[in-house]
Every structure is written in C-alpha cells, then in structure tokens.
Amino acid sequence: MALVMRITASEEIYQKLRNEILSLRFEPGQELNLQLLATQLQVSRSPVRDALMKLSGDNLVDIFPQRGTRVSCIDLKQVEEERFLRKSLEQSAVRKFVPIAKCKELGQMEDAITLQQRAMVSKDFNQFLEADDTFHAAIFSGIDMDRIWNLICSQGGNHHRIRLLSFAEKDVLGNIIEQHRAMLDAIKQKDLETVLAIEHRHLDKLLEETEFMIKRHPFYFKKIQATEGLIPKN
Incomplete structure (x- = not known):
C-alpha cells in the first residue's frame, strides 16, 4: 500500500x-x-x-x-554566503555533469532558454527566474543529485530576491540568456574548462550589479557594515 x-x-x-x-x-x-x-x-x-x-x-x-x-530586508552578508554555497556546489556538479550530459537534460536547458526569451519580451521577471532555475536544475538532475539543488533553493532566499531585483537593470536579462547559450554549447562540446569559466562569470555577475540595486532600492537592504567584494564602501 x-x-x-x-x-x-x-x-x-x-x-x-x-x-x-x-x-x-x-x-x-x-x-x-x-x-x-x-x-x-x-x-x-x-x-x-x-x-x-x-x-x-x-x-x-x-x-x-x-x-x-x-x-526581512535583504541581508547582503547572507546573499554572499548563499551565493558561495551555490557556486561551490554547482561547479562541482558541472564537473560531473559535462562528461555524461544526456539529450534529456540538454533538451530541458534548451527549453529553459526559450522560456527565458519569452519572459524577457513580456518582462515577466518571476517567470524568467523560474526558467533560469530550471536551466541550472537540469545539471543536478543529470547527475541524480536533485536533493542538492533543492538544498540550494531552500537556503537561498536572500540570493533569490536579489537575483530577481537585478533583472530590472539594463541588459541583465539578455546577458543571462547569452551566457546560458554559451554554456549549453560548451556542454554539448564537452568542453569542461569553458563551461566552468562561463559559470564563474555567470554566478559572479551579481557582485557588479549590487551597487546599482542598493541605490535603486535602498530600503530593501539591511543596513550593515560594508563587506569586502560585495557591498560598496562609501
């Protein structure tokens, strides 16, 4: 039963x-x-x-x-911790995924990019982020580690919100789609070093956008002392 x-x-x-x-x-x-x-x-x-x-x-x-x-206001120290967790786990997952990537996961990633393009046109940021997560979740699914992806999501609330805020910044959505396409092409070629290099830039880009988001939405962020490499110092 x-x-x-x-x-x-x-x-x-x-x-x-x-x-x-x-x-x-x-x-x-x-x-x-x-x-x-x-x-x-x-x-x-x-x-x-x-x-x-x-x-x-x-x-x-x-x-x-x-x-x-x-x-809770967005805590930038926690954003950095959550980003570090995701980056560490995802880069390890990529190393296992690239040599064994199958058509099923590659198709899911292709479909996710298509959904992101539609969401960009309609300016539906939540749908865009959902498709973004689908793209990356396929990597963990492909190595039978969905539970690790679920852990990243459950522990990534601050990172999730700041990612969503970043979509309003100029050219962010288009750049994400471009990076996803480049990652997918490199995965198909089983070019691990290129995938890791793109992944590094992809997951670090939020650092460059944080200052603009703080200026645009100052009351969304917890007021804490500047942290090296993440929070702009006055």
Whole structure:
C-alpha cells in the first residue's frame, strides 16, 4: 500500500507566504499582520504563526515579540554566503555533469532558454527566474543529485530576491540568456574548462550589479557594515 504524504496547513501556508516573499509581492521591510493573514487565508492564527516561525528560520521574516512581524530586508552578508554555497556546489556538479550530459537534460536547458526569451519580451521577471532555475536544475538532475539543488533553493532566499531585483537593470536579462547559450554549447562540446569559466562569470555577475540595486532600492537592504567584494564602501 502506497504511503500518501499529507501537507499540513502550516506547511501549505508556509509555501504560500514564502512564494509571496521570494517573488517580491511581499516587499522587504513590509509588515505582516498575523490576524490579517489568517483572515485572508481563511485559517486560524495558529498555522500562520507556525509558518512565520519557519520563515524566520529561513531568514525571510523578522519576528519582534509584542511588536509584530515584517518581511526581512535583504541581508547582503547572507546573499554572499548563499551565493558561495551555490557556486561551490554547482561547479562541482558541472564537473560531473559535462562528461555524461544526456539529450534529456540538454533538451530541458534548451527549453529553459526559450522560456527565458519569452519572459524577457513580456518582462515577466518571476517567470524568467523560474526558467533560469530550471536551466541550472537540469545539471543536478543529470547527475541524480536533485536533493542538492533543492538544498540550494531552500537556503537561498536572500540570493533569490536579489537575483530577481537585478533583472530590472539594463541588459541583465539578455546577458543571462547569452551566457546560458554559451554554456549549453560548451556542454554539448564537452568542453569542461569553458563551461566552468562561463559559470564563474555567470554566478559572479551579481557582485557588479549590487551597487546599482542598493541605490535603486535602498530600503530593501539591511543596513550593515560594508563587506569586502560585495557591498560598496562609501
């Protein structure tokens, strides 16, 4: 008899609220009213409270006892930690993937690029980011390590949000598509060194865009001391 996994109310609410935060529909710094959320979601306060506690563990909400809850501002130190985690794991995955890449994963990457082109035309940044993740997830799927990709996603909330913000900057979307095409061509040729070089530039490009995003959305970012190589110093 097959086991059926049931999603609890708090887990379902957690996923809904997490999606709202990652899509920036709930903006960094925005107040989250427990009672209002419970009313909107047509549930009691308890599962909403549990979901918010879990989101706090993801560094996506800040809970202030007796004062309320708000969406966490983007923490650039955490962005760097999450980017480092992803880059380290993905470059290792690429080394295993390139020699054994199959038509299935290459087709998924081709389709992801096509979806990104459509999203760029319609300026649908969330769809563009979803297709971007599909492109990279194919690498982990191709080496049967989907769980590692899921780990990157679960630990990458700050990095996810700043990636989404970066799409509004000039030429960013086109450059991402161009890099994806170059990566895919190099993978087809089993040219590992070229893939790694493109991957390095691809995952580091956010460092160059951070200063512009801080100027455009200063209240979205947690105010912390400058970190070498990531946060511009005044």
